[in-house]
Amino acid sequence: xxxxxxxxxxxxxxxxxxxxxxxxxxxxxxxxxxxxxxxxxxxxxxxxxxxxxxxxxxxxxxxxxxxxxxxxxxxxxxxxxxxxxxxxxxxxxxxxxxxxxxxxxxxxxxxxxxxxxxxxxxxxxxxxxxxxxxxxxxxxxxxxxxxxxxxxxxxxxxxxxxxxxxxxxxxxxxxxxxxxxxxxxxxxxxxxxxxxxxxxxxxxxxxxxxxxxxxxxxxxxxxxxxxxxxxxxxxxxxxxxxxxxxxxxxxxxxxxxxxxxxxxxxxxxxxxxxxxxxxxxxxxxxxxxxxxxxxxxxxxxxxxxxxxxxxxxxxxxxxxxxxxxxxxxxxxxxxxxxxxxxxxxxxxxxxxxxxxxxxxxxxxx
Ligand code: NDP
Numbered sequence: 459x460x461x462x463x464x465x466x467x468x469x470x471x472x473x474x475x476x477x478x479x480x481x482x483x484x485x486x487x488x489x490x491x492x493x494x495x496x497x498x499x500x501x502x503x504x505x506x507x508x509x510x511x512x513x514x515x516x517x518x519x520x521x522x523x524x525x526x527x528x529x530x531x532x533x534x535x536x537x538x539x540x541x542x543x544x545x546x547x548x549x550x551x552x553x554x555x556x557x558x559x560x561x562x563x564x565x566x567x568x569x570x571x572x573x574x575x576x577x578x579x580x581x582x583x584x585x586x587x588x589x590x591x592x593x594x595x596x597x598x599x600x601x602x603x604x605x606x607x608x609x610x611x612x613x614x615x616x617x618x619x620x621x622x623x624x625x626x627x628x629x630x631x632x633x634x635x636x637x638x639x640x641x642x643x644x645x646x647x648x649x650x651x652x653x654x655x656x657x658x659x660x661x662x663x664x665x666x667x668x669x670x671x672x673x674x675x676x677x678x679x680x681x682x683x684x685x686x687x688x689x690x691x692x693x694x695x696x697x698x699x700x701x702x703x704x705x706x707x708x709x710x711x712x713x714x715x716x717x718x719x720x721x722x723x724x725x726x727x728x729x730x731x732x733x734x735x736x737x738x739x740x741x742x743x744x745x746x747x748x749x750x751x752x753x754x755x756x757x758x759x760x761x762x763x764x765x766x767x768x769x770x771x772x773x774x775x776x777x778x779x780x781x782x783x784x785x786x787x788x789x790x791x792x793x794x795x796x797x798x799x800x801x802x803x804x805x806x807x808x809x810x811x812x813x814x815x816x817x818x819x820x821x822x823x
Contacts, residue, residue: 475574476563478513480504484597485554485802488540490531493803493810496554505593505601512572512604513564518620518796518821519595520557521809522652523756524586529554536587554802555595556581556770558602559610559619560823569604577616580607581623581770595620596802598823608775611782617796618789621817622656626778626787628755628768629656633665635766636707636751640666645698645745646687647738648711650678652817653755655685655790657709662686663786664778671705673698673712681815685788699744706750708742713757739763790816799823 484502487495507513528537559579562572572578582602583590593600610619638644644661648654649672661667663686671689672682682690691698740760742752752763759765781787796819797805809818 474513474564476515478504478563478599482598483799485594487529487554490529490534490540492530493526493806495529496803496806498800498802502597504599507564507566507601508603509566509568510603510605511566511601512562512569512578512607514558514560514578514600514602515563516558516595516598516600516823517560517616518558518819518823519555520620520622520624520652520820521802521805521818522556522624523809524556524624525554525594526806526810528590533587533590537590555597555600556583556586557620557623557625557817558582558595558600559616560600563599566604572604572607577610578607579610579616579619579623580772580775581627581768582606584770586624586767586770596799596820596823604772606770606772608772608779611779613783613785614789617791617819617821620821621652621789621791621819622782623770623775624768625652625817626656626660627770627774628653629660630664630774630778631768631771632709632753632755632766633657633660633707635764636709636753638665638667638707638751641668642706643667643669643703644671644707644709645705645742646670646672646709646711647698647742648673649682649685649687649690650674650815651711652814654709654711655681655816656787657711658682658685658687659787660778660781661709664781669705671698671701671703678815685790697741699741701745704747704750705745706747708746708750708752708763710739710742710752710754710763711756712738713754791819792816795819796821 481501482504483500486499489495562576646654646657649658661670670687672687673691673693676692679690739754743760746752754763754765792814805818
């Protein structure tokens with residue numbers, strides 16, 4: 459019971475000039491499974507704010523693969539227990555949603571840098587997998603630590619801002635961890651996805667890459683070029699590891715063989731075997747220069763490749779805000795969206811096809 463609601467003793471805010479209801483609408487689930495377990499509840503308790511948190515009136519949210527992987531129970535080991543069915547009423551049981559953009563309507567007693575009325579954005583879970591938040595961003599209100607947020611770039615609307623945090627922080631952290639710097643070359647596997655589309659842009663615009671190559675299916679090659687890719691590789695026609703050119707860094711956001719290869723396989727055991735032995739990371743290693751780095755986000759990793767899990771960090775967003783405000787780095791909302799709040803299940807079905815371009819966004823909330 460305790461884990462499914464904010465401890466009342468954690469309440470450490472004074473008052474708010476906003477009129478905040480005690481209950482809200484939020485997408486919740488009480489059992490692991492596919493999109494069918496998601497429910498839009500209308501009487502979920504609005505979260506209390508702890509002393510270092512603010513309460514956000516959510517305007518927009520974005521979906522990430524980690525949301526549905528969690529819902530499918532892939533991270534059971536680190537998840538807090540699912541709330542029991544009969545406890546969902548009047549307590550916050552929502553677990554979906556990392557990315558948020560909205561307005562601060564209440565501040566905790568120790569909050570220094572934000573005030574009521576500020577328009578903010580961020581990834582609300584500091585560690586994507588460890589102790590993730592009970593209160594997701596797919597809700598009318600969400601409570602977030604001040605340090606995970608930044609002021610929304612002035613030129614972006616809420617939907618655009620919500621599309622960024624987890625993906626841009628992942629892109630940035632991976633490039634930093636790979637030691638990427640001015641004058642280096644990079645190959646981005648999965649360049650059209652939420653993370654890949656930002657890796658291309660950050661490599662070029664923020665880090666000063668000498669050359670950016672990226673992979674996608676045929677219909678998205680022009681999109682890769684519009685993001686700044688110098689070389690767009692059609693993975694349905696070419697094997698990137700067969701290119702004579704090698705790269706200083708390979709950033710692998712795909713982590714498995716392409717769908718065609720997987721579809722040709724028989725049992726799930728076959729698939730696991732292929733992932734462990736001849737997965738994308740294995741191929742990625744063949745495309746890197748001697749002494750270079752291979753960053754992988756998912757799947758098995760072959761040395762010298764390494765995998766990391768993103769840490770949400772408002773300071774990274776603050777650092778990147780000038781690039782967003784100058785338009786050098788663009789927020790990319792998938793053209794099938796934004797999806798309205800009552801269509802979150804449809805938005806997830808779309809994301810789960812693994813074919814999204816840029817980010818799947820929920821707006822308005
Ligand atoms: P998306 O759902 O946005 O990725 C969809 C894109 O992937 C599509 O545009 C698709 O392009 C492309 N794609 C699919 N298969 C291939 C392929 N074989 N080669 C090239 N492109 C391909 O996912 P995200 O970018 O949000 O996340 C990517 C992965 O990284 C997920 O598994 C996610 O869980 C993980 N991740 C891990 C993080 C961490 O901290 N470790 C943080 C963030 C994400 P097309 O239609 O052209 O195939």
